[in-house]
Amino acid sequence: MRPNQLSIFLTVPGLTLASSLLFKGGTIIAFDNQTESLQVIRNGSVLVTDDRIETVAGPGAPIHITNGTEVVDITGKILAPGQVNTHFHGWQTAFKTLGSNTSLVEYFSRYGEFAAAGLLSPEDVYVGQLAGILESVNGGVTTVLDHAHHTWSNATAEAGLQASVDSGVRVFWAYAFHNITTITPNFLVPEQLANFRDLASNASFRGSATEIGIAYDSFGPSPNVAEVNAIISLAEEFKVPVITTHSLQGPWGIDNSPEDLLNLGIINSTIPFVLSHASFLTASGAQLLRTFNHYVSITPESESHYGHTHPHSHLIQDQAAIGVDTHFTFSSDILTQTRLWLQATRRRLYGEVLERWQVPDNNPMSVNQAFLMATRHGGLALRRSDLGIIAPGAKADLVVWNARDSPSMLGWNDPVAAIVLHASVGDVEAVLVDGKWQKKGGRLVAEGYYTAFRERFLASAARIQNKLIQTSSEFPRVGDVWPASGLPIGDTLTVDTLRGNGTGYGGTFLVVDGAQ
Known part of the structure; x- marks a missing residue:
């Protein structure tokens, strides 16, 4: 692949590899390979070395760390696999x-x-x-x-x-x-x-x-x-x-x-x-x-x-x-x-x-x-037993959920239920991929670069959307045949949200100065 002039993130300082990270004091949703089941560890620790999880430990278990290890306090929070x-x-x-x-x-x-x-x-x-x-x-x-x-x-x-x-x-x-x-x-x-x-x-x-x-x-x-x-x-x-x-x-x-x-x-x-x-x-x-x-x-x-x-x-x-x-x-x-x-x-x-x-x-x-x-x-x-789990030897793809401060997760006991049924994406405080920070403190680590990139994307999206809005497209309708199967195309019941003859399906928009 040739060097690409489109590239903008290849030298982002925040994406450098951290040699050693220790997540300490939180609730860990680990995986037990022997029983093939989730294992909840409260007040646990996870040591990451380069791109792998080296150690998953319970409270009080000794963990050997080097002087250069970055220690991340996740007390009250949940550490889960990506x-x-x-x-x-x-x-x-x-x-x-x-x-x-x-x-x-x-x-x-x-x-x-x-x-x-x-x-x-x-x-x-x-x-x-x-x-x-x-x-x-x-x-x-x-x-x-x-x-x-x-x-x-x-x-x-x-x-x-x-x-x-x-x-x-x-x-x-x-x-x-x-x-x-x-x-x-x-x-x-x-x-x-x-x-x-x-x-x-x-x-x-x-x-x-x-x-x-x-x-x-x-x-x-x-x-x-x-x-x-x-x-x-x-x-x-x-x-x-x-x-x-x-x-x-x-x-x-x-x-x-x-x-x-x-x-x-x-x-x-x-x-x-x-x-x-x-x-x-x-x-x-x-x-x-x-x-x-x-x-x-x-x-x-x-x-x-x-x-x-x-x-x-x-x-x-x-x-x-x-x-x-x-x-x-x-x-x-x-x-x-x-x-x-x-x-x-x-x-x-x-x-x-x-x-x-x-x-x-x-x-x-x-x-x-x-x-x-x-x-x-x-x-x-993907036949990758080292992905989607927290276990020694697995890839260091991790998510910190801010279950301590989130109003929606306040009072949780079961960390799995807290995430699946109560959390929102706004509760994702940090994300690691391959041991590299991708999100930290609730913000993408590429935030400084994101502003310039965002303008590039918005210009692209505006041009594409305007062209699509102005272009009518023909597609099969009721009475036509669906080409992939040869079966007729049918109509669905459109539900009604208004009394009377209208349905309210499309809704109405008041446009003032170009804003909806």
Whole structure:
């Protein structure tokens, strides 16, 4: 990868590696590898050396530290593992609030990878990707699996990768292979294979927290076998850490299912597959995931917002982690997604008892299970047992929750419940990735650089949003056929918030001097 004039964070002083850090006096949400369960340690300590957790200790346990060790008092606070986002599209930040009422049908025609091709310059991709990742780490996310489908040219691909590197966050940047024919010149998979090889062969990003993976959405139902084989061969050659795909079966017809991977003879790959959404996953598909140890990324808010739904995802939670998806339409933090998933699952399973005219006796899902899906399961989806946990030898990806001063967490006893059910992203006081401070004292460590970067991003977003607002887009409507599955497009009931004939759906805005 060539030196990139877009880069701004490569020499931020706050991102230098701390050789030794001791977190002392707080409540630690650790992980016991022997019992595979969470372990709460009160008045505990965690020693970080370089990029790893060296020691996790209870009260009074001796810890050897050097004279240069930075001691961080976290008395009354909670030290937790960083959250893992297993599905994200960082580059879309500039679209924020434009898709608040959009459907998936409209998304593909207006905001998706093919519709947006030609709309964003490399600079736009860079600042959008960086803004999205910084927004995530601000909320306690330390690892992101980014389905990077901004690969419309060599330049836009490089810009997104460079932004990921510059963020300092642990990003699995998954290069998307897709035939882009909506712009001139076209950018096709053969050219993308060469571009990937160029990026992956260049060592300039090595030593950062970013790794290059692969994203591909044409494994089924009717794959181009030669194209699939070329991509898989490249993945094996470069030993990529992950392959990810959108999987929406059922009426959506965008299968990329476990059965498709089996038919192609690639499901037994040593490379982990992460199937985003896995809507309408079959029972046989679930068994294939378990047999070959591949994971689903459940994105609760996205699947509700767009209508993917998740009818069987609660049955595959042993092979599932949590993701965000299109953060320009809703939350970018994993905390919100985890809470939504926990309560939606509870509601569904309570409902099954109530439908039988019985009264539920027990709560069907615990906060510990939700917490593990947001942290450790994300690491397992990437086959990284050193991510998403606090344990000796694990990566030093840590979050300090200010449970001492937060009004919403005041009075907590169970630290897991305090985070999952009561905290907000505003309670994230500090974040470490690879032993490096990314947020400290409630502020991003790149704050001094953030002001200048923010102006770059706002200029980019204003141009993109104005163009989109002024551009009408045609997309399939009721009575048309959904091309991926050949099924008819139907209409949903629109709920009413006003009496009479109106619905109040769109709301009204009074615009004064250009402000809403």
